[in-house]
Amino acid sequence: MKKILLVGNPNVGKSVMFSRLSGARVVVSNYPGTTVDYTKSRMRVEGKEYEIVDLPGTFSLEPKDKAEEVACKMLEEAKPHTAAVIDVIDATAVERGLYLTLELIERGYPVVVALNMSDAARDRKIKIDVKKLERILGVPVVETIATTGAGLKELVSKIGKAKPTDIEAVKRRLRREKK
Amino acid sequence: MKAKARLSVDERWELVDEISKRVVLRGKYKHTLKDVLSDLSVRPATGIPFMIAVLYGFWMFFGAFAGFFTDGLAVPFFDDHYLPALQGAFPGAGPTMAESSPLYMILVGDPNATNCFEAFGVLTSALFVAFGVVLPAIVAFYLILTILEDCGYLPRLATLADTVLHKIGLHGFAIVPTILSLGCNVPAVYGCRVLETKKQRFMMMTLLGVFIPCAAQIGIMRELIPQYTGLILIYLFFGFFAMGALLNKLIPGRSPEILIDVPPYRSPQRSNVLRKLGLRVRHFLKTAVPFVILGVVVVNLLYWTGVIDWLSRVTEPLFVVWFGVPAATVGALVMAFMRKDMAVGMLGGLASAGVLSTGQLITSVVLVSIYFPCLATFIMIWKEGGTRDLLKSLGVLATSFFVFGGLMHAIVTLAGV
Amino acid sequence: MRKKLSELKPGESARIVQIDPSVKSRIAGMGIRAGEKVKLASRQPFRGPLVVVVKGRETSLGKSLASLIVVEVKE
Numbered sequence: 147m148k149k150i151l152l153v154g155n156p157n158v159g160k161s162v163m164f165s166r167l168s169g170a171r172v173v174v175s176n177y178p179g180t181t182v183d184y185t186k187s188r189m190r191v192e193g194k195e196y197e198i199v200d201l202p203g204t205f206s207l208e209p210k211d212k213a214e215e216v217a218c219k220m221l222e223e224a225k226p227h228t229a230a231v232i233d234v235i236d237a238t239a240v241e242r243g244l245y246l247t248l249e250l251i252e253r254g255y256p257v258v259v260a261l262n263m264s265d266a267a268r269d270r271k272i273k274i275d276v277k278k279l280e281r282i283l284g285v286p287v288v289e290t291i292a293t294t295g296a297g298l299k300e301l302v303s304k305i306g307k308a309k310p311t312d313i314e315a316v317k318r319r320l321r322r323e324k325k
Numbered sequence: 326m327k328a329k330a331r332l333s334v335d336e337r338w339e340l341v342d343e344i345s346k347r348v349v350l351r352g353k354y355k356h357t358l359k360d361v362l363s364d365l366s367v368r369p370a371t372g373i374p375f376m377i378a379v380l381y382g383f384w385m386f387f388g389a390f391a392g393f394f395t396d397g398l399a400v401p402f403f404d405d406h407y408l409p410a411l412q413g414a415f416p417g418a419g420p421t422m423a424e425s426s427p428l429y430m431i432l433v434g435d436p437n438a439t440n441c442f443e444a445f446g447v448l449t450s451a452l453f454v455a456f457g458v459v460l461p462a463i464v465a466f467y468l469i470l471t472i473l474e475d476c477g478y479l480p481r482l483a484t485l486a487d488t489v490l491h492k493i494g495l496h497g498f499a500i501v502p503t504i505l506s507l508g509c510n511v512p513a514v515y516g517c518r519v520l521e522t523k524k525q526r527f528m529m530m531t532l533l534g535v536f537i538p539c540a541a542q543i544g545i546m547r548e549l550i551p552q553y554t555g556l557i558l559i560y561l562f563f564g565f566f567a568m569g570a571l572l573n574k575l576i577p578g579r580s581p582e583i584l585i586d587v588p589p590y591r592s593p594q595r596s597n598v599l600r601k602l603g604l605r606v607r608h609f610l611k612t613a614v615p616f617v618i619l620g621v622v623v624v625n626l627l628y629w630t631g632v633i634d635w636l637s638r639v640t641e642p643l644f645v646v647w648f649g650v651p652a653a654t655v656g657a658l659v660m661a662f663m664r665k666d667m668a669v670g671m672l673g674g675l676a677s678a679g680v681l682s683t684g685q686l687i688t689s690v691v692l693v694s695i696y697f698p699c700l701a702t703f704i705m706i707w708k709e710g711g712t713r714d715l716l717k718s719l720g721v722l723a724t725s726f727f728v729f730g731g732l733m734h735a736i737v738t739l740a741g742v
Numbered sequence: 743m744r745k746k747l748s749e750l751k752p753g754e755s756a757r758i759v760q761i762d763p764s765v766k767s768r769i770a771g772m773g774i775r776a777g778e779k780v781k782l783a784s785r786q787p788f789r790g791p792l793v794v795v796v797k798g799r800e801t802s803l804g805k806s807l808a809s810l811i812v813v814e815v816k817e
Contacts, residue, residue, distance in 0.1 A: 155771075157477065157588035162597050174608040181518035181526065181709075185604065206771025208334075210584060212521050238589075239799045240349050242773050244341045252331050266589075271352030279348040293594050313332060317340065323347050334770040363800075367793055368752075368784045484802040488790025491804065497791070582804025583791045586772065 149227050150189065150196045150305065153217065153250065154234030155242055156203030159262045161185075163234055163292040164200040167302070182216040191305050196229055205242065207249040221255070230308035231255045232301070237267035237274060237289070247283065251316060256308035257285045260301050264289040282319050284311040359590045367481045367587070376485050379478065380504060383469050387508050390465035391458075391540065399457030403441040408449060412436055423629070431625055445628075451621040454701060455614045460606075462509040462540070467605045468598070470501065475593035475601075480585050487583045493566060494573035494580035496520055499529050506533040508540050510698045511613060514705040524578025528569065530706050531718040535725050536565040539698040546690055549673060553687055561694060564729050568721065616708050620700035633659060647727070648692065649734045650685045651675075661693045684737030691733045695726050743815050748792065748808035750782040756813035765810050773797045780813060 152167075154160045165172075168187030176183050186199040201220055202213040209215040221231075231250055235243030240261075250257050261267075261274060280287040286304035290297035332340065365371040411433055412418060417426030418436040425436055434446030441453035473479050479501075487497030498519045506513030510533060517529045538546070538561065546554045573580065627633055637659035644655045657671035672689055675681050681689070697703045707715040750756060758778050761769070773796045774780070783793040783800055793802050 156586050161601065162594065165597060165600050172604060174604055181520075183518070183608070204771070205586075206767070208767045208771070210768040210771070211581065239773075239797065241341050241345050241797055242771070242799065244344060245337060245771055245773070248332065248337050248340060266591075270354050272354075273350040273352070275348040275350075279344070282344055282347065293597075313340075320340070320343055320347070334767055334775065338770070338775055364783065367802075369787055372784075480802060484791050484793060485786065487802075487804070488786040488788055491790070492788075497802075582807050584769065584772075584803045584807060585801070587793055587800035587802050 147195060147197050147227075148229035149224050150191075150198045150229055151221065151224060151231045152198065152200045152234060153221065153231050153246070154203060154262075155205050155236060155239070155246065158203070158234050158236040158239075158243070159292045160200060160203060160234045163232075163260065163262065163290070163298070164198070166292055166295055166298055168198050168200075177216045177220065180212060180216055182213050184216070184220070191302055199224070204246070206246060207253065221253075225255070228255065230305045231257050232260055232305070233257050234260045234262050234292075237261045237264045238270055238272060240272075240274060248313065248316070251283070251285070251311055252313045254310045254312070256310050257283075258301065258304050258308045259283065259285060259287040260290045260292075260297075261287060262290045262292050264297070265291045265294075278323060282316060282323055284315055284319060285309070363477075363481075363587075363590055366478070367484055369485070372481065372485055376482060379473075379482070383473075383504060384507065386469060387462070387465045388540070390468075391461045391508060394461035394464075395458055399453065399461070400440075403449075403453045403457055404439070408438070408441050408444060411448060412438075427629075430629060431622060434625065445621060445625055447618055447621055451618040454621075454699070455610075455617045458541075459509055459511055459613070459617065459701075460610070463512045463609055464602070464606055466505050466508060466512060467602050467609075471598045471601045471605070472593050475591070475598055477588045477590045480587045483583065483585065484587065491580070491582065493528075493569035495525055495529060495569070496581070497583050497585075499525070502529055502533055503537065506537040506539060507543070510534055510537070510539050510702040511617065511705050512609060513537075514702060514709055515609060515613060517709065521581050522579045524576050525580060527710055527714050527717065528572050528576065530710060530714070531572070531721045532565050532569055534697045534702050534706060534718060535695055535722050536561045536568065538694045539702075542694050542698055545693060549676065549690055550683070550686055553690075557687065557691060557694065560691065560729075560733065564695075564725060568725055572721065612708075613705065616704045617701040620704040623704075624700050647734070648688050648730050649738065650689055651680055653680055654685075654689060658689060658692055661696060682742070684734075684740075684742040687737055687742065688730060688733045692726065692730045695722070695729060697722065743817060744812055745815065746809045747780065747782075747794065747811035747813050748805050750780075750813065750815070752782055752784050754815065755779060755781040756815040758811060759814045760812040762810035765807060769801075769803075769807075772801050773799065774801065774811070 152160055152164055167189050169189055172185055172187045174183050174185050182202055184202055186197060189196050189198045201217040204214040204217040207218050209218050233247050233250055276287050276289055286307050288297050288301045288304055290301055366375050415429060415433050417429035419425040422430055422435045432446050432448045434444035434449050438444035441449045444450055482500055483497030486500035490497055490499050501519055502513040502516035505516050513533050514530050517526045520526045520529055546557055637656050641652060641655045644650055645652055654675055676686050706718050758776050758780055761776055778796055781795040783795050785792045789805050791802050791804050792808050793800050
């Protein structure tokens with residue numbers, strides 16, 4: 147079965163998003179040889195069954211601690227079976243999220259970006275040009291509010307459009323966009 | 326040109342900044358109440374009192390919740406209805422435990438027991454401990470923990486606690502199992518998983534097993550010597566740090582420094598809290614309960630084969646000379662390693678009969694507190710750390726028992742209590 | 743004036759100029775990197791951890807880690 151991986155910084159609402167997306171049977175598992183736990187479940191996208199895995203939160207794919215190390219290892223191991231990586235970004239801290247997004251793109255993962263907590267971003271008067279970001283990154287970008295479920299339908303509909311791109315292409319597209 | 330070029334850290338950040346310049350527009354942001362709270366709760370002058378208030382609230386809720394379900398519901402049900410029914414219905418009961426059939430002994434335990442904690446069978450004590458004591462404790466604990474986690478307080482708590490805990494090689498997150506073990510050490514040992522290295526996990530499991538009394542042990546203290554409970558707790562916390570500092574020097578391994586994200590405060594979501602709580606409790610029951618049951622079987626075998634009697638005969642001189650307690654209490658103190666409640670009864674009886682002085686009673690209570698709270702804790706350490714860690718833990722336990730028990734003997738002698 | 747991040751006073755802002763290579767990639771993902779503005783939000787007593795603000799987000803880090811980061815403070 148193909149996998150959908152939830153990846154993102156800690157404290158970006160990843161676990162809430164996981165609860166919203168996953169099916170009823172949620173299993174907590176322990177990554178072998180460590181004390182790091184992760185959760186997985188099933189989800190249905192356009193009639194096909196996928197395994198959805200909530201990876202431990204990480205800031206980078208160059209791990210700084212055990213939990214991040216597990217997240218990186220799981221990403222690598224799942225790579226051949228990965229249908230999509232849902233990259234959850236905190237819309238109030240876009241830059242930190244994008245750093246991880248670029249790492250995912252560099253490593254060739256099929257990415258969909260969820261700009262989560264977009265309500266909090268609005269409260270903080272942060273405006274994000276989603277269309278432009280999508281054009282630059284070359285992957286789908288969807289604004290979401292996991293706590294209310296807003297945007298999740300659209301996110302799921304974009305999972306099939308996740309595809310790998312490469313960083314040189316991102317740079318080229320960036321140059322075309324005005325400041 | 327390479328198709329899958331990798332960027333350096335600086336190149337990547339430059340690219341992020343370039344992208345962000347084009348897509349992110351930041352308006353004027355007014356600070357909100359949450360930001361003010363965020364700042365106040367981590368600044369030492371205001372954060373430390375706030376932390377104490379939170380921990381106190383945590384502890385009070387824990388006591389009330391666990392008290393309601395354990396003492397209010399589980400104890401009456403197990404002791405007044407379930408136990409007598411089982412003792413009556415199960416075949417093979419004899420006049421005493423030793424005269425009952427082996428199956429009866431293992432499954433039901435003592436045919437004359439009047440409560441499930443003392444019966445010590447798989448269907449009595451093990452079920453009671455697992456579902457009557459541990460389950461309410463971990464539901465209460467995980468409920469608060471999940472709320473603190475979801476609202477964003479946990480990283481701040483860890484920051485404040487790290488000041489003290491990192492001095493002995495632990496991590497700020499070690500505050501979580503520390504608080505938990507004041508309630509019940511079994512989930513606390515499991516909670517040591519939040520710690521990063523094997524060294525930190527071993528230290529924490531051992532220290533909390535040895536020096537942090539669980540609710541049952543604190544109950545014993547309050548019953549026997551209420552006026553000295555506070556002082557004994559302080560003495561044990563002192564032991565925690567003294568032994569922690571020593572272990573930090575002796576045990577090889579890394580003690581990574583704190584490096585965590587401190588998110589803004591958010592209102593926790595009820596559905597998410599409940600979902601996480603359910604997952605955690607289920608996961609804990611699945612991994613821990615079989616071990617609690619195994620522990621009960623082991624104690625029964627030790628008791629039945631006479632190992633416990635033999636131990637109390639062999640260790641008698643040590644107790645009398647080193648700890649200064651009368652020979653009559655040795656049985657109770659050895660028994661306490663396995664069965665806390667019996668020790669209370671026996672020590673209480675000896676004290677009221679005038680055999681024990683107050684000083685001897687204090688020393689005895691300290692000794693009982695230093696033991697692992699119960700065999701389930703012992704088994705959890707074995708499960709989480711393996712045989713080597715368990716043996717090392719037992720070494721620390723024996724050393725602490727000897728040193729801090731002896732020291733208490735010296736203190737009460739000098740103080741003339 | 744240059745000093746270590748660990749030597750900033752609470753409330754003081756600075757710009758990061760240099761990070762020890764041994765920790766550079768470990769903290770890069772959290773946005774702590776050379777050229778970035780940093781503010782010390784609070785510090786714990788007795789050589790406890792520091793909370794710093796980078797790009798509007800707070801990070802708690804140990805004192806010895808913070809002493810590996812050099813910052814430039816505007817007079």
